[in-house]
Amino acid sequence: MIGSYVARGGQLHRRGSATPGPDGAFVGWADRLAVLLADRRPEGDFAYTNLAVRGKLLDQIVADQLPRAVELAPDLVSFCAGGNDILRPGTDPDEVAERFERAVAALAPAAGTVLVTTGFDTRGVPLLKHLRGKIATYNGHVRAVADRYGCPVLDLWSLKSVQDRRAWDADRLHLSPEGHTRVALRAGQALGLEVPADPEQPWPPLPARGTLEVRRDDVHWAREYLVPWIGRRLRGESSGDHVTAKGTLSPDDIKLRIASVA
Numbered sequence: 001m002i003g004s005y006v007a008r009g010g011q012l013h014r015r016g017s018a019t020p021g022p023d024g025a026f027v028g029w030a031d032r033l034a035v036l037l038a039d040r041r042p043e044g045d046f047a048y049t050n051l052a053v054r055g056k057l058l059d060q061i062v063a064d065q066l067p068r069a070v071e072l073a074p075d076l077v078s079f080c081a082g083g084n085d086i087l088r089p090g091t092d093p094d095e096v097a098e099r100f101e102r103a104v105a106a107l108a109p110a111a112g113t114v115l116v117t118t119g120f121d122t123r124g125v126p127l128l129k130h131l132r133g134k135i136a137t138y139n140g141h142v143r144a145v146a147d148r149y150g151c152p153v154l155d156l157w158s159l160k161s162v163q164d165r166r167a168w169d170a171d172r173l174h175l176s177p178e179g180h181t182r183v184a185l186r187a188g189q190a191l192g193l194e195v196p197a198d199p200e201q202p203w204p205p206l207p208a209r210g211t212l213e214v215r216r217d218d219v220h221w222a223r224e225y226l227v228p229w230i231g232r233r234l235r236g237e238s239s240g241d242h243v244t245a246k247g248t249l250s251p252d253d254i255k256l257r258i259a260s261v262a
Contacts (some may be wrong), residue, residue, distance in 0.1 A: 029187060032048065033078070038254075040193070048249055048254070062102075078154075080119075081134075115190065116153055118153065120156045154170075166179075170221070183200035
């Protein structure tokens, strides 16, 4: 995904998942980061465009979103891409990283800053933990690209608070509203901002769950989310099919959306 944030007309684009707002559009960490950024600018001196569509592969992002981000010439672009490619069987993280670097090379001259993101540590995700080594390899490439192009890195692998199940939505693949908030706070830190809360703040204690309760939750998750996810993969479909990007939003628009799902 690409997000473009611009003071005096800059924008940010973001990839991927979020929680739907009142109009059915998703409200994610990039939207929350936009509010953090806008609050530091004079009124009317900030623009934000969200070009993201969940589920898109890297080449789709480059074809559909990157030209628009370059055209906007933003002060800041958030570029989170390649993760959906890594999830596909048979993909090579080295090859995906080469395409990722070409995209960053195209974005860097047009944007003041390109914020790149690593993938999450999937050790606690049953469906994805076997991909942990592949994700770690890709993350190493992302950090190397960031070094070469002077990009700040939103390091999601090291964000320990999202290892808690409350950071994730019911499908266990996409972040919950609180999870998105913590990622936005970490993104602010990556950009050198003083953020209003610690993204690693401990979660409140949870009551212990019995084995039967855990098993019942797992069965429900498999029926409601895992089986449809596998079906989409077999059909070559994505959860982002037929979804359009939110486009340009004002800080007030974003705050209303966030309030509806927080």
